[in-house]
Structure formats: structure tokens, C-alpha cells
Amino acid sequence: MKLQDLSNKVISGNRRALAKAITLIESTLDSDRTEAHTLMKEILPHAGKALRIGISGIPGVGKSSFIEVLGLELIKKGHKVAVLAVDPSSPISGGSILGDKTRMEELSQNDSAFIRPSPTTGSLGGVAAKTRESIYLCEANGYDIVLIETVGVGQSEYEVASMVDLFMVLMVPNAGDELQGIKKGIIELSDMLIINKADGDTLVLAENARTQYQNALHIIKKDKFWSPLVLTCSSLQKTGLPKIIDSIFDFQNESKKSGFFEDNRKRQIQRWLKSLFQSELDHYIKNDLELKKKLTSSETKVVNGEISASQGAKEMLNYLLNH
Ligand SMILES: Nc1nc2c(ncn2[C@@H]2O[C@H](COP(=O)(O)OP(=O)(O)OP(=O)(O)O)[C@@H](O)[C@H]2O)c(=O)[nH]1
Ligand SMILES: [Mg+2]
Structure with missing residues (x-):
């Protein structure tokens, strides 16, 4: 073609x-x-028109099951839903594709849904860059909701948080240690915490966890228009979804009204540009042996205490500019 x-x-x-x-x-x-x-x-x-939602959480918390039921509900309301994954945990098998095929069975067969597993090549940075471009492609193709699943490991959730409009963290109700084992930085990034598996034996635990998190979180306010919400849900019994969906669109409306939505996208793209520029620069230097040698000589002088770090930096910039 x-x-x-x-x-x-x-x-x-x-x-x-x-x-x-x-x-x-x-x-x-x-x-x-x-x-x-x-x-x-x-x-x-033609890109830019979707609501981009990041969904993170430890392995097994129920992200794919949640996306299956959330996606189908959104489609019932007339939306078109694309699902992308950023999963650095298993570069060889391509993340949790096998699990996802079965966990998102109904969604994957729906005409209004598009599911794409994580790209398998390259470092996380490369994978994340490709995911950004995939978001644009999905938007140009007519999807108005893009869900991005990522396992809550290492850098991937920060990467995903930096490319979405709304960031959610899924959790399981764990007796006693509700506020442990989850990185504080991630909680601060999240607009919604969803306690999944609020069913059967863990229903009461989930409710208790919800109260505890909500109390701990109400102090954080995101850009004055939104306090992170804590909601419960069972992807198995399909409960809790209407409230979650209402909150998603509340968030979208409020963040647009306050100007945060646009500002945030601008900040994200600026940061992305900076990191792309950095990798272009690295690539350029790596491929020019003479320049690389000069830059390394400055580095050696700094390390040996012959010149200060700021002198070294100026020298390196001069080498680059006069190259
Ligand atoms: N009881 C209960 N079990 C659930 C619920 N949601 C998911 N599960 C189960 O939890 C297990 C993991 O679900 P997944 O949806 O694959 O979880 P995931 O977070 O996508 O896992 P990874 O992709 O491997 O990180 C499966 O056995 C699900 O059936 C729920 O709401 N209630
Ligand atoms: Mg999964």
C-alpha cells in the first residue's frame, strides 16, 4: 500500500x-x-481529539479485566475505544498479550474497539515514544477514548502518566497495609484510585481501603480543580462502573473548564520534544567519533579536577557549536 x-x-x-x-x-x-x-x-x-486515560497497577490487580468491562460500557454509550499497552516487564513475549486475549475477549471482538499490545522492541523510552505516536494514529482513526494499560513497575507508569489526560491506579484491597507497597509519587500523579476486586470476601476490605485512601488523599488537590477520587469496583461482577464513568467525564469537563487540560497537553509535548531532542543529540554525538573524543577529553579534565564542571560544560558546548 x-x-x-x-x-x-x-x-x-x-x-x-x-x-x-x-x-x-x-x-x-x-x-x-x-x-x-x-x-x-x-x-x-487529525489527532488530539480523544480522552487519553492511563491505567496502571501491579501485575494481577485486574487491569485487563477492568479495561474489558470499562471499554464495553463506554462503547454502549456510543464511544469508540482503543486500548494500547506499555509493558516493559516482558520484552520477549510482548507483555501480557496472551492474558489479554482471554481477559479482553468480548472487547477484542467488538467493532468499536481496537486493542494493540505493547511494542516489543527497544528500551522503555523507545516503547513509550511509539505509544505516543500510536495514540495519535488511534485518534486520527476515529477513537475518542484511548486507554493505555501499564504494569506498575519501574519507569513505565511515569512514562504513561506523562502522555495521558487522566491517570488511574488500580489497587487490590489488602488487609492492614492499604497505604504500603505503593509508590507515593504514583499516588500523587493519579486522578483516580480504583480499588478493584470489591466483591465476595474482599468487599468489606475494599470499602475500608476506600475510606482510608480517600482520607489520606483529600489533602492533595490537582491544580485546584480536582481532588483525587477513590472508588471501588468489581470487574468480575461488573459493579461500580457507572460512578467511575461519570467521574471520568466529570474530570474531562472540569479539567477543560479550568484550562488544565490544554495546559497539561502543552507541557507534555514540550517535555517530549526535549527528550526527543536529547536523543537526537546523543545519536549525533555517538556517530561522530572526533566530536565524541573532544567531549570525552573535557569530561576527563573535569573528573581529574583540572577544570570545574561548569568550565567543562562550556567547553563541551563550544566543541559542539564549532564542530
Ligand atoms: N474477584 C475478582 N477477581 C478479579 C477481578 N478483576 C480481575 N480479577 C482476576 O484477577 C486476575 C488478574 O486479572 P488481570 O485482568 O489479568 O490483571 P492485570 O492487572 O491485567 O494483570 P497483568 O496484565 O498480568 O499485569 C484474573 O484471574 C482475574 O480473573 C475482580 O474484580 N474480582
Ligand atoms: Mg493485563
Whole structure:
């Protein structure tokens, strides 16, 4: 398929073209990279329209099961739902694809849903960059909700939080240690905490956990328009969803009204640009042995105490500019 055809088809809502386009942007071949850039340029004016929601949580907390029921509910309300994954835990198997095929059985067969597992190549930074581009492609293809699942391990949840409009953390009700074992930074990033598995034997525990978290969280206020919410849910029994969905759209309305929504997207793209620029620079330096040697010589002088770090930095900049 010609590139122009591909981008036209992506924009016109063709699902196979979307899958193909994502495969193209995930490719690491140099020739594909050039095509991918052209494609992104074409689709960019059509991107940006979805509500982007990050869903994080430790393995087994029920993210995929939650996405299955949430996605189907959203589709019932007339939305189109794309699901992407950023999963650094298993670069070889491609994250939890096998689990997801069975956990998101109904959603994966729905015409209004598109599910794409995590790209398998490259470092987390690379995977995250591709996920950003995949979000744009899904938006250009007509999806108005993009859900991004990530396992709450290492950097991935920070990466995901930095590319979404709304960030959710799923938790399980654990007796006694509700406030432990979960990174404080992540709680501060979240707009909603969802206590999943609020059913059967753990129903009461989940309610107790909800109260405790809500009390601990009401002090945090995000940009004055939103206090993080704590809600319970059972993905198994499909309970708690209407409140979660209402809160999602409340958040969207409030953050748009307050200006946070737009500001946040601008900040995110600025940060992304900076990190892309940094990797372009690293790539440039790595491929120029002479320049690399000069920069290393400054570094050695700093390490040996011959010049100060700030002198060293200035010297390095000069080498780069006069190169
Ligand atoms: N009782 C109960 N079990 C649940 C619920 N949601 C998920 N489970 C079970 O929890 C297990 C893990 O669910 P997943 O949806 O695969 O969890 P996940 O967070 O996506 O897991 P990873 O992708 O491996 O990180 C499965 O056995 C589910 O059936 C729930 O609301 N209640
Ligand atoms: Mg999963």
C-alpha cells in the first residue's frame, strides 16, 4: 500500500490501515522510519481529539479485566475505544498479550474497539515514544477514548502518566497495609484510585481501603480543580462502573473548564520534544567519533579536577557549536 493510501485510510477510519500504520511506526528499519515520519506528519492534523486515560497497577490487580468491562460500557454509550499497552516487564513475549486475549475477549471482538499490545522492541523510552505516536494514529482513526494499560513497575507508569489526560491506579484491597507497597509519587500523579476486586470476601476490605485512601488523599488537590477520587469496583461482577464513568467525564469537563487540560497537553509535548531532542543529540554525538573524543577529553579534565564542571560544560558546548 502506498503511503498516501495508508494515511488516507487511517484518517477515514479503516481499522486494518490503523494496525498497519502502527506496525510501520514500531519498525526500527531506517527506511521505515522515514516513511513513519511522513505518515505522522499527514495524520497529525487529525489527532488530539480523544480522552487519553492511563491505567496502571501491579501485575494481577485486574487491569485487563477492568479495561474489558470499562471499554464495553463506554462503547454502549456510543464511544469508540482503543486500548494500547506499555509493558516493559516482558520484552520477549510482548507483555501480557496472551492474558489479554482471554481477559479482553468480548472487547477484542467488538467493532468499536481496537486493542494493540505493547511494542516489543527497544528500551522503555523507545516503547513509550511509539505509544505516543500510536495514540495519535488511534485518534486520527476515529477513537475518542484511548486507554493505555501499564504494569506498575519501574519507569513505565511515569512514562504513561506523562502522555495521558487522566491517570488511574488500580489497587487490590489488602488487609492492614492499604497505604504500603505503593509508590507515593504514583499516588500523587493519579486522578483516580480504583480499588478493584470489591466483591465476595474482599468487599468489606475494599470499602475500608476506600475510606482510608480517600482520607489520606483529600489533602492533595490537582491544580485546584480536582481532588483525587477513590472508588471501588468489581470487574468480575461488573459493579461500580457507572460512578467511575461519570467521574471520568466529570474530570474531562472540569479539567477543560479550568484550562488544565490544554495546559497539561502543552507541557507534555514540550517535555517530549526535549527528550526527543536529547536523543537526537546523543545519536549525533555517538556517530561522530572526533566530536565524541573532544567531549570525552573535557569530561576527563573535569573528573581529574583540572577544570570545574561548569568550565567543562562550556567547553563541551563550544566543541559542539564549532564542530
Ligand atoms: N474477584 C475478582 N477477581 C478479579 C477481578 N478483576 C480481575 N480479577 C482476576 O484477577 C486476575 C488478574 O486479572 P488481570 O485482568 O489479568 O490483571 P492485570 O492487572 O491485567 O494483570 P497483568 O496484565 O498480568 O499485569 C484474573 O484471574 C482475574 O480473573 C475482580 O474484580 N474480582
Ligand atoms: Mg493485563
